[in-house]
Amino acid sequence: QVQLVESGGGLVQAGGSLTLSCAASGSTFSAGVMGWSRQAPGKQRDLVATITRGAVTNYADSVKGRFTISRDNAKNTVYLHMNSLKPEDTSVYFCNAIDRYQYQNTYWGQGIQVTLSS
Numbered sequence: 001q002v003q004l005v006e007s008g009g010g011l012v013q014a015g016g017s018l019t020l021s022c023a024a025s026g027s028t029f030s031a032g033v034m035g036w037s038r039q040a041p042g043k044q045r046d047l048v049a050t051i052t053r054g055a056v057t058n059y060a061d062s063v064k065g066r067f068t069i070s071r072d073n074a075k076n077t078v079y080l081h082m083n084s085l086k087p088e089d090t091s092v093y094f095c096n097a098i099d100r101y102q103y104q105n106t107y108w109g110q111g112i113q114v115t116l117s118s
Contacts (some may be wrong), residue, residue: 002026004095009112017083022095024076032100034071034078038091039111045094051078053100063089063107073075087116 008020024031035050048070050058057069068081078095092111100107 002029002097002099002105004107004109005095006093006095006109006112009114010112011032011115011117012085014085014116014118016085017081018081018085018114020080020093020095020112021115022078022080024078024097024107028118029076030100030105031071031073032077034095034097036069036078036080036093036095036116038089038093040088040091042054048093049080052093063078082114085107085116086091087118090114090116 002024003023004024006020006022012018032052033052036048037045038048039045048060048063049067050068051071052074066084071078092113094111095109097107
């Protein structure tokens with residue numbers, strides 16, 4: 001029943017900015033920790049950033065200082081604001097969420113492409 005849908009991806013020039021959104025749907029769903037991960041061609045899927053309901057954040061070293069994660073608890077939505085983008089940021093980005101009350105349940109979006117050009 002719970003679905004996560006990413007939006008906001010696309011082609012962006014190196015050095016530019018892009019903001020991804022991920023909305024978790026489900027009439028009774030309330031997200032606990034939410035996060036973003038990414039997987040580039042031929043690479044493993046790596047954590048990018050996480051955020052708690054209280055807005056405590058954690059970032060991978062590769063994006064620290066360039067990316068900002070935020071959320072709207074009422075909307076069950078998480079955002080990833082990406083600045084100073086690099087070619088190596090090219091990847092499929094996935095959002096995920098843990099059920100606030102059934103925290104053994106984790107949900108994933110289908111992924112959205114972000115491609116850097118120069």
